[in-house]
Amino acid sequence: MGINLLSRRFKLIITILVLLNIFFLAGTWLYNTAGENAGNITKFLLLQLDLAHENNLAAWYSSMLWLLVALMYIFCFMMDRGRFLKKTDRWINAGWIILSLAFAVLSLDELGSFHETIGDSRLFEIFGKSEGWEVFYILVMLVGVFMILFSWVRLRRMPLATAFMIVGALLLLSNPMQEDFEIESMRSSVNPLLWRRPVIFTLLEEGSEIFATICFLVSTMIYYVYAKRQLQKLEVTSSATQTFGISKSKLKVLTICFIAVSGVLLAIVDRYVQRDAGNEVGIPKNWFPSMITFIVFVVSLYSYINKSTQSRDVFLYMSMLAVLISAYCGIDLYEHHFNEMITGEKIFDWIMILLVIILAFRFLKEQQGITSKLLIIFWAVFTCLAFYFKSYTAEFIFAGFSIFLIALVSNLYFDNNINSQKEFI
16 A cells, blocks of 8 residues: 555645645755846845745745644544544554644744754753754754654554655754754855855755655655545544544634634744844744634635535635735735835735625625624634734734634534545545
């Protein structure tokens, strides 16, 4: 069993992501070889493709790749939850949650630029100035070792899934080594102040990271399909009121708890981690609206594919809007003010407000309950405010799409017995 287990949709997703990886690596090479001498607009566009920069399209793409892996680990956990009933197996299943949290942190780090400075932070200074980085590298190594051990315990019946997981872990573990090698190369150069990072170093480091993500995705997809088939053999399929063995009410509670924890973290980051985009470092608070809108994108796309009603196209439009806004926040465009494009910015803001209002009316027409309608209205209000009051864009978008996610999982997501429809995952 292996790649042939994957559905056409899974194979299509992997193919698209591999092509996007190649596209962004080519963009990274192009920016680092010709971007500095390009005109302002061309340079800005090429900058969006550079995986080595922060607050750009490439950084957002890389971050959402990590998040996609984190979501797949959650799906695998839910599937195994229905397969294994022994206490020991349930303890092992917790490994999926640990991995999901680890990859969510990696996703946050990709937009927040924590690992570049964490070795010099107060938390790690207790180990000494240089030793702080060494302790951080040890922590990364421990995570990698855990991934390899867990893949052997849980995935060993699927050799190809295990192989992809281990290869991904090794690629991920190579990143700290590559960074350390670059630092030593700079220090050993004739003039460290004039040392410039070779493009090949950049491509190797960024390439190993994003292709490690692809390996993790392929591994989890193979295992997910295998686990689902094993579950079906046991005839433990979900009912119309359950998804992945979790009841509608419990999933709703878990979603609200997840949003509450994320909201608290956003408030803490917003209060204590102040970053200026002009300093070319990531802005952690942008991850939260990017994350929640990306999850809405995934769930909306799932709903579009699995629904059979004539009105299902509204979910496709929502997925397109959600991924656009996710990138908008990840790039930090709402804090950039281009004097030569100020009119274009205002037009874009009003277009987004108009799109939100149109989609809100479309969703309201499909809803019968007052609670669902109120959730849609609150989503529309908060999202429109995000494009009107730029000082609170991240907070308003997070609040608005959190409300919409609750609407999805509590009502829209379960319409028409989705589990009996076409498979997406």
